[in-house]
Amino acid sequence: VITYLLHTTGELCLSPVGLSTFTKLAPKRYLSQMMGTWFMADALGSVIAGLVGGHFSPDQVTQMPNLFMQVVYFTIGGGILLLLFVKPIRKRLIGDIE
Numbered sequence: 001v002i003t004y005l006l007h008t009t010g011e012l013c014l015s016p017v018g019l020s021t022f023t024k025l026a027p028k029r030y031l032s033q034m035m036g037t038w039f040m041a042d043a044l045g046s047v048i049a050g051l052v053g054g055h056f057s058p059d060q061v062t063q064m065p066n067l068f069m070q071v072v073y074f075t076i077g078g079g080i081l082l083l084l085f086v087k088p089i090r091k092r093l094i095g096d097i098e
Helices: 002-025 028-054 061-084 086-097
Strands: none
Touching: 002 028, 002 086, 028 061, 061 086
């Protein structure tokens, strides 16, 4: 129950910030399309989480560390990818604000 509460709280904190960033970065003519892309990415993340979680067998608890390490590696890879895009996104944000 606590894990579910923390995930829900994290989603409630992330969603408004993400949508706000998408509306700032998107060109005006593609604003609604980009908001749809945000929700599509959320749905895709849920599908991927279901696929990864579907590979877990309750009979083989010893495979859990490997499953968690796959999630850790994927998260680290995503973080590195986001770090590569920090400068272009920051330039885009500063250009839209001025």
